[in-house]
Amino acid sequence: MPELNILTLMPVGAQQRSRIEAVDASVRLTDAGGWFDGEYRATWPDFTAQRYLAPDAAGKGSRADRDRLLAEADIILGGWPFPLDLRARAARLKWFHQRPAGASNLLRGDLWGSDVIVTTSRGSASSLAIAQYALAAMLHLANGLNRAAVDRQAGRFDARAYRPILLDGKTACVVGAGGIGQQVGRLCAAMGMRVVGTRRHAAPEQALPAGFSEIGGTGDLDRLLRDSDVVAICCQWTPQTDRLFNQDRFAAMKPGGIVVNVARGEIIDEAALADALDRVHLRGAALDVYVGEFERPPMERLWADPRVLITPHISGASDQDRHGGIELFCDNLLAWLSGRPMRNVIDWARGY
Known part of the structure; x- marks a missing residue:
């Protein structure tokens, strides 16, 4: 040859x-x-x-x-x-x-x-590291740890503002239950959460990955969001998923929900996310990605909001190359x- x-x-x-x-x-x-x-x-x-x-x-x-x-x-x-x-x-x-x-x-x-x-x-890819980031972000917001920076800046504690919640017994929805999404689901299940998810096509019960109780198709997303306390976005960015999480989708989410995005920023309509936070419909959001991340800093409305954790696309990094x-x-x-x-x-x- x-x-x-x-x-x-x-x-x-x-x-x-x-x-x-x-x-x-x-x-x-x-x-x-x-x-x-x-x-x-x-x-x-x-x-x-x-x-x-x-x-x-x-x-x-x-x-x-x-x-x-x-x-x-x-x-x-x-x-x-x-x-x-x-x-x-x-x-x-x-x-x-x-x-x-x-x-x-x-x-x-x-x-x-x-x-x-x-x-x-x-x-x-570095699926386990990304899943660990997603779980850490959920715990960060569930325990109200974002309030610590606010208190430090103010120079006084406001203990009542933390409002911690237990993830055990809550429902996590993994949007894009592929390689990364399955690892996210496995770790959420280990925390005692009920885990559901979506893929392009629904998975039969006998083929569900470890930790998942249901994986629906794209048409099942709104139904699953209504009962989900945490949403982890792990899907590919395509014409079908562009601004998938828009004003209507955030409105369909369970009040007090948490959003974690480890996929691509363009999957979220960021103005709609900021509006949902302003209405206190969501507890908070963690974004390892954001719209235009290779060209500019994050949207000021989101970066200035203490309920939003934004990191520079580092979820796949760790001390081990897996x-x-x-x-x-x-x-x-x-x-x-x-x-x-x-x-x-x-x-x-x-x-x-």
Whole structure:
């Protein structure tokens, strides 16, 4: 078999490199992690560059060197950010795998809707770390811990304002019961919560993941929201889920509910969320993502509200690398070489 040129746009360790090269003798792996940082700084919003690039990162090689790397690649393993004109510069490219789980990461640039096979790490990302963040956020708001910062700023305690509630016996609704959502549900169940959820299609009772009492389809969401004390948003951002949580959906939620979003900011209509908080219909919200997070700070109405916890998309971080993206890539590489179906191929019409 002729050489198979695989280019990585993110640094890979020695163990990961050996794992990829061991898939087939034809593999020729080139690690270009860091080479394109200067281009990212010039072509992505300043907010993105400040968040994801080291302050002194300027890239490596000349533009001609980077063009050659892309032009010779049959397969590219990418992260975030990535070259926005990647398809135009990679004439031989047959398959692009992105380490992150969210397909919407690729809406920028010329890969979206192209003729290249594109896969994601959906279901193999840092699911447990994200689920732990979601549970911590629920406990933070359920115990009223957000009041501690308010009291410290005021210089006095207002103990009656905390109003803690027990999560044991409450109902959690996981919107998007995939790899991440199932971990969220499992941890909620371990806390003694009743767990329901939604997916694109309902799951039969005999196929329910651990901890779930029901997984309905998209049409079941409003019914499940009425009885849910906590809502964890874990779904993909698609045309169908854009502003899924709008004024009507927040109104359908149980009064005093908690919202946790570990998916994408655009799934929430943020003005509607702020209005629901103003009406005291919700107890609070935790947002690890927000609309425009790669371009600007959060909406001021939300960031200034002590009932809203906002973090800079860090839920997947931890002291242990349990990301399974490389393993998924290697499994897909074997499938691709043998002509078998690959996992997590993006359906451009569906949006993930």
